[in-house]
Amino acid sequence: MKSVFKLVHPVLVVSLGLFIVAAIFLRGQGGPCAFPLILLFAPIELGILVGFILSVARAIKYFIRKTKADQQSEQC
Numbered sequence: 001m002k003s004v005f006k007l008v009h010p011v012l013v014v015s016l017g018l019f020i021v022a023a024i025f026l027r028g029q030g031g032p033c034a035f036p037l038i039l040l041f042a043p044i045e046l047g048i049l050v051g052f053i054l055s056v057a058r059a060i061k062y063f064i065r066k067t068k069a070d071q072q073s074e075q076c
Contacts, residue, residue, distance in 0.1 A: 006062055011047055012052055012054070013051070014051075015045075015048040015050075016051075018040075018044050019044045019048065022040050022044060
């Protein structure tokens with residue numbers, strides 16, 4: 001579980017949590033209702049996108065660092 005938090009950026013987790021809370025509170029018949037708070041979905045979705053991109057960058061950096069460490073340990 002600890003390695004998952006090394007790869008997933010906190011912005012993604014927070015944005016997904018906010019999206020779930022907003023979807024629960026703003027649901028209506030057949031989907032979200034036409035309420036001014038519906039405007040919160042755009043920044044939340046932007047946060048999800050940014051969090052996903054940062055998580056991918058963090059994962060790439062983690063695996064590159066891990067590969068370099070493995071190569072150095074093989075040389076010794």
